[in-house]
Amino acid sequence: xxxxxxxxxxxxxxxxxxxxxxxxxxxxxxxxxxxxxxxxxxxxxxxxxxxxxxxxxxxxxxxxxxxxxxxxxxxxxxxxxxxxxxxxxxxxxxxxxxxxxxxxxxxxxxxxxxxxxxxxxxxxxxxxxxxxxxxxxxxxxxxxxxxxxxxxxxxxxxxxxxxxxxxxxxxxxxxxxxxxxxxxxxxxxxxxxxxxxxxxxxxxxxxxxxxxxxxxxxxxxxxxxxxxxxxxxxxxxxxxxxxxxxxxxx
Amino acid sequence: xxxxxxxxxxxxxxxxxxxxxxxxxxxxxxxxxxxxxxxxxxxxxxxxxxxxxxxxxxxxxxxxxxxxxxxxxxxx
Numbered sequence: 001x002x003x004x005x006x007x008x009x010x011x012x013x014x015x016x017x018x019x020x021x022x023x024x025x026x027x028x029x030x031x032x033x034x035x036x037x038x039x040x041x042x043x044x045x046x047x048x049x050x051x052x053x054x055x056x057x058x059x060x061x062x063x064x065x066x067x068x069x070x071x072x073x074x075x076x077x078x079x080x081x082x083x084x085x086x087x088x089x090x091x092x093x094x095x096x097x098x099x100x101x102x103x104x105x106x107x108x109x110x111x112x113x114x115x116x117x118x119x120x121x122x123x124x125x126x127x128x129x130x131x132x133x134x135x136x137x138x139x140x141x142x143x144x145x146x147x148x149x150x151x152x153x154x155x156x157x158x159x160x161x162x163x164x165x166x167x168x169x170x171x172x173x174x175x176x177x178x179x180x181x182x183x184x185x186x187x188x189x190x191x192x193x194x195x196x197x198x199x200x201x202x203x204x205x206x207x208x209x210x211x212x213x214x215x216x217x218x219x220x221x222x223x224x225x226x227x228x229x230x231x232x233x234x235x236x237x238x239x240x241x242x243x244x245x246x247x248x249x250x
Numbered sequence: 251x252x253x254x255x256x257x258x259x260x261x262x263x264x265x266x267x268x269x270x271x272x273x274x275x276x277x278x279x280x281x282x283x284x285x286x287x288x289x290x291x292x293x294x295x296x297x298x299x300x301x302x303x304x305x306x307x308x309x310x311x312x313x314x315x316x317x318x319x320x321x322x323x324x325x326x
């Protein structure tokens with residue numbers, strides 16, 4: 001059967017694969033016949049993800065890596081096989097009002113959300129670890145693009161910089177036919193949402209801003225990621241794919 | 251951690267309310283300017299000042315500053 005949306009046979013590395021959107025992407029990608037390489041700092045999380053993917057299919061692997069540690073990233077890049085897909089999904093939230101942001105907050109949030117994906121991607125490219133026609137997908141955000149909510153300034157900043165970097169990758173890496181795109185979700189039901197400390201009332205008010213009247217499930221973002229990994233999106237590069245239930249329209 | 255230092259820390263997160271108005275019995279969510287931003291400011295300021303990480307639930311479950319102080323003390 002002709003299916004351009006297939007990712008069967010592709011080798012895909014996913015960061016932040018131990019939870020949330022990364023975990024869902026790993027599960028769906030493996031179900032669709034891809035070989036996945038899971039990366040996370042949390043070994044328990046990765047093992048949980050592994051237990052939910054088709055373990056009968058050989059070839060899946062995982063690395064416990066602190067992506068903020070350049071030495072660990074170098075060893076990872078040295079060790080991995082050539083990739084057809086990279087999902088730069090790792091991320092952290094921060095809910096400090098601007099005037100209470102400390103330098104350490106900046107270093108952590110920008111370090112993990114922006115710098116780490118950039119260092120990893122640059123190094124993979126430099127070491128020629130992308131196959132021709134590979135696809136890079138970044139989990140960015142609607143924040144910093146369409147929405148600027150109170151106490152989310154540092155997160156927004158880190159994600160808008162990431163979106164900008166993804167577009168630069170599209171321009172520079174096209175010479176090897178590598179595509180680079182972002183998914184830009186609004187609120188997703190993951191542990192990052194839990195860290196926002198919404199009360200029930202605030203949640204109800206916020207959900208009203210979504211035409212679909214609910215937040216996304218991680219699988220719904222993962223499916224958009226899989227589309228960008230597949231050959232169905234072969235002429236799409238430098239794109240920001242909103243996965244927002246219509247939030248940007250309100 | 252002294253209650254007076256804690257009250258001062260909470261009071262500093264308000265723009266419109268005079269610091270003199272804050273006592274242990276103050277119902278800190280009753281002021282008109284109260285918002286989720288005030289809540290997050292209190293969480294961040296208490297973390298900076300006392301090294302104690304309050305959660306959204308601690309704020310939700312507290313009515314007075316004394317309640318919040320006790321929640322913070324339990325984590326000290």
